[in-house]
Amino acid sequence: MVVLLSASFFYAQDGDLLIQQYDKNSIDLEFYRKLNFEVFLEPNYTNTVDRETTGKINLNFGTNIHYRFTRTFGFSTGVYINKISYQNSLETNKSIDNLKFVTIPFIVKLYPLRKINFFLGGTYNFYQNGFNRINKEAEKVEISEGVFANSLGVFTGIEYIIKKRLSISGSYKIQKRNYRNYQTETQNLKGFYISLNFKILNPEKAKNRFNGITN
Numbered sequence: 243m244v245v246l247l248s249a250s251f252f253y254a255q256d257g258d259l260l261i262q263q264y265d266k267n268s269i270d271l272e273f274y275r276k277l278n279f280e281v282f283l284e285p286n287y288t289n290t291v292d293r294e295t296t297g298k299i300n301l302n303f304g305t306n307i308h309y310r311f312t313r314t315f316g317f318s319t320g321v322y323i324n325k326i327s328y329q330n331s332l333e334t335n336k337s338i339d340n341l342k343f344v345t346i347p348f349i350v351k352l353y354p355l356r357k358i359n360f361f362l363g364g365t366y367n368f369y370q371n372g373f374n375r376i377n378k379e380a381e382k383v384e385i386s387e388g389v390f391a392n393s394l395g396v397f398t399g400i401e402y403i404i405k406k407r408l409s410i411s412g413s414y415k416i417q418k419r420n421y422r423n424y425q426t427e428t429q430n431l432k433g434f435y436i437s438l439n440f441k442i443l444n445p446e447k448a449k450n451r452f453n454g455i456t457n
Contacts, residue, residue, distance in 0.1 A: 288433030318349035393419035
């Protein structure tokens, strides 16, 4: 990843080249910036793939760094806390599992339209801890070490830019690993995620910088 980001600084277009390649009035300066950081809140509904369970809603949070190689193509990575809950639906087991992962995403982003971009990628999910309870009011019981493990995931989604710093995105994610398939618990999960994203670096500064060069 370090090599990829380093190479991008050498080969990506800088401000002067962009102005030479595109007319100042035609390039989308307001929403264009090579490097952006963002923080986000992400409600999600996740369930198991291969067990009789009912998914529950959780709230994730984290941060991303985006690097835009060209006007239409970029790469992102970051780190976030991914909480997953579901209730078992067996007659003999109605307990609730609550899991926590630290997830690192690797994202490819495409920008075909001014306010809409599409993304896809993969994740590595570091299992942190989990607990089980018979019902919502019952005492938490920590899940034994070795029941759950780190896993890989894939996802795809779409993002809509509401205003300069604010955007909303929706994605579908799958998280899987073949690990102790004989046990009651599973490593195979799927879910829908809605993310509210706030950029820390303002794309408006890119517009001012480009205008300053050309004025």
